[in-house]
Amino acid sequence: MAEQMMVETDLIIDDEQWLELNELTGGAAATCYQCGVCTAICPWGEVRDGTVSVRTMMRQAQLGLLDCSEELWLCATCAQCEMYCPRGVNIVDVIRGLRYLVWQQRQTPKGLPSLLWSIHWNSNPWTQPPSLRSAWAKDLNIPIFDPVQHEILLYVGCTASYEQRAQQVARAVARLLNAAEISFGFLGDDEPCCGEAALSVGHKPYFWEIANNTTRCFREKGVSHLVTVSPHCFDVFVNHYPAFMGQNSFVAQHYPQYLAQLLREGRLRLDGSVTRQFTFHDPCYLSRHNGELDAPRQILQTIPGLKLVEMAHAGIDALCCGGGGGRMWLETEPGQRFADSRIQEALETGAEVIATACPFCIACLEDSIKAQRVPELTVMDVSEIAALAHDT
Ligand code: SF4
Ligand code: SF4
Numbered sequence: 001m002a003e004q005m006m007v008e009t010d011l012i013i014d015d016e017q018w019l020e021l022n023e024l025t026g027g028a029a030a031t032c033y034q035c036g037v038c039t040a041i042c043p044w045g046e047v048r049d050g051t052v053s054v055r056t057m058m059r060q061a062q063l064g065l066l067d068c069s070e071e072l073w074l075c076a077t078c079a080q081c082e083m084y085c086p087r088g089v090n091i092v093d094v095i096r097g098l099r100y101l102v103w104q105q106r107q108t109p110k111g112l113p114s115l116l117w118s119i120h121w122n123s124n125p126w127t128q129p130p131s132l133r134s135a136w137a138k139d140l141n142i143p144i145f146d147p148v149q150h151e152i153l154l155y156v157g158c159t160a161s162y163e164q165r166a167q168q169v170a171r172a173v174a175r176l177l178n179a180a181e182i183s184f185g186f187l188g189d190d191e192p193c194c195g196e197a198a199l200s201v202g203h204k205p206y207f208w209e210i211a212n213n214t215t216r217c218f219r220e221k222g223v224s225h226l227v228t229v230s231p232h233c234f235d236v237f238v239n240h241y242p243a244f245m246g247q248n249s250f251v252a253q254h255y256p257q258y259l260a261q262l263l264r265e266g267r268l269r270l271d272g273s274v275t276r277q278f279t280f281h282d283p284c285y286l287s288r289h290n291g292e293l294d295a296p297r298q299i300l301q302t303i304p305g306l307k308l309v310e311m312a313h314a315g316i317d318a319l320c321c322g323g324g325g326g327r328m329w330l331e332t333e334p335g336q337r338f339a340d341s342r343i344q345e346a347l348e349t350g351a352e353v354i355a356t357a358c359p360f361c362i363a364c365l366e367d368s369i370k371a372q373r374v375p376e377l378t379v380m381d382v383s384e385i386a387a388l389a390h391d392t
Contacts, residue, residue: 017101018064024204025097028090029061038081038091043320044074047336054081054091061094068107072098076338077200077325079288083316092325099202112201115329119210124158125197125329134188136160136167140174145185147222152177152258154186155237158193159359160229165366166359170229172383173255177227179390180259180268184227192217194233199240201326211241218250225251227258231285231358232324238290254286256357256382260295263302272392273305274385279351280308281342281365282318283358291316296357296382303389311345319345323360339368346377357382 021029038054045051052071060067077092085091102108118127136156145153154177160170177184195210218226228234237252253261262268278300286292293315300308313319322338342365346354354365354377365379 014064014066017066017104021061021064021094021097021101024100025061025090025093028097029058029094031087032058032062032085032089033087034059035086037084037086038089041081041084043076043078043080043322043338043341044336046341047338057098058089058091058094061098066098066101066105068102068105070109072102073109073326073330075325076284076320076322076327078284078320078338080284080320083288095325096199096202096204100204103203108201109330111329112326115201115326116198116203116206119193119195119198119206123193124162125193126158126162128162130189132189133161133191134186136162136170137174137186137188140171142174143185144188145221145223147224150183150185151225152182152184153218153221153223153226154184155194155226155228155233155252156186156191157228157230157233157359158197159232161191163359163363165362166229169359169362169381169383172381172387173227173229175387176259176268176383176390179387180262182262182267187217187221190217194236196232196236197326197329199236200232200324201329207236207240208244211236211244215241215245215249223250225253227253227255229255229359231283231290232360235285235289254290254292254295254357256286256295256299257292259383259386260298263299268390270299270303270386270389272303272389274303274389274392275305275307276353277307277309277349277351278353278355278380278385279311279346279349280314280382281311281321281346281354281356281361282315283356283361284318284320284324286357287318288316296355299382299386300355303385306385306389309349309351311342311349313345321356321358321361321364323358323364328360328363334371337364337368337371339364340372343368343372343374343377347374352377353385354379355382355385356380 234254
């Protein structure tokens with residue numbers, strides 16, 4: 001039986017938990033030597049009195065200590081800390097593992113269990129009916145994917161299927177694929193959830209179940225190449241599905257990668273001029289998690305007249321918008337929103353538009369623009385800018 005004791009700070013030491021955490025994370029915390037660089041670099045230190053002690057979380061993981069406090073759920077999984085960790089610790093994965101232990105204690109923040117129940121009942125985390133999944137495309141005549149006829153599957157994802165602002169991104173991507181005369185289809189109301197929301201809040205076993213079902217669905221439908229609207233779906237397909245199930249039976253790209261490839265091949269042309277000044281906000285799940293800095297910039301730089309200026313923090317050093325790691329489903333107090341700092345950085349460049357390539361980033365940045373009353377700045381997805389250039 002596991003040895004268990006309660007200490008004054010409500011930290012629980014449990015051998016079984018320690019073993020489980022090691023199994024869930026492959027012992028990722030073991031090499032941490034407690035230098036504290038992660039704590040110093042974490043953006044929470046910029047917006048909150050008192051940093052989030054990432055170093056302490058790593059220590060707790062090494063010892064099998066469980067802390068059910070709020071701090072664990074603040075992490076936006078931005079991976080900024082991982083970029084600078086001298087020991088190469090997979091900090092985000094350790095945090096996800098610690099979160100799973102909290103799930104087992106049934107002490108997760110309010111709202112998160114219903115997120116998982118929504119995926120279970122509705123196949124999306126947004127508590128929306130599955131029968132409305134393809135409503136965003138009803139006037140676009142996008143065919144249901146057929147592996148014989150179609151070069152690619154457009155994987156829309158839950159957020160771009162249901163959230164009104166993100167639906168515009170899905171529509172822009174579809175327009176560009178049509179403009180390039182790509183034969184493509186989607187899965188309509190049968191599109192399965194990728195499971196990223198479950199992974200982000202640390203419920204790895206449920207994520208694995210979803211990933212298993214989604215992989216089976218793709219295999220049955222003959223999917224060999226898919227293009228995602230969100231970098232979060234892309235990230236789980238390329239980094240987490242193979243880790244769990246071995247090599248994927250399909251290739252996944254995030255849409256800017258595919259569009260940049262079409263531009264290089266001369267299959268897509270963006271000739272219309274867009275004479276405005278833009279800055280690009282790198283989504284964490286495209287840049288730090290996947291090292292893709294070029295594709296969205298290549299698309300923007302192809303557009304005649306478009307001026308691109310970089311923010312003080314760009315590429316792998318870009319500030320996080322705060323929407324990852326399940327934070328989209330948790331309340332963040334005004335004054336503590338990462339996106340506010342990003343809006344200020346964007347303003348300093350003199351840009352009129354923040355371009356980005358992630359539905360979560362759009363939501364966080366637009367909320368911040370409204371809250372800070374910065375009407376001189378707008379947010380556009382790279383696909384919307386490219387569609388504008390194509391149509392002009
Ligand atoms: S930066 Fe890396 S080695 Fe240093 S405390 Fe954080 S996880 Fe440990
Ligand atoms: S992933 Fe980002 S938010 Fe999470 S601990 Fe690291 S730096 Fe902080």
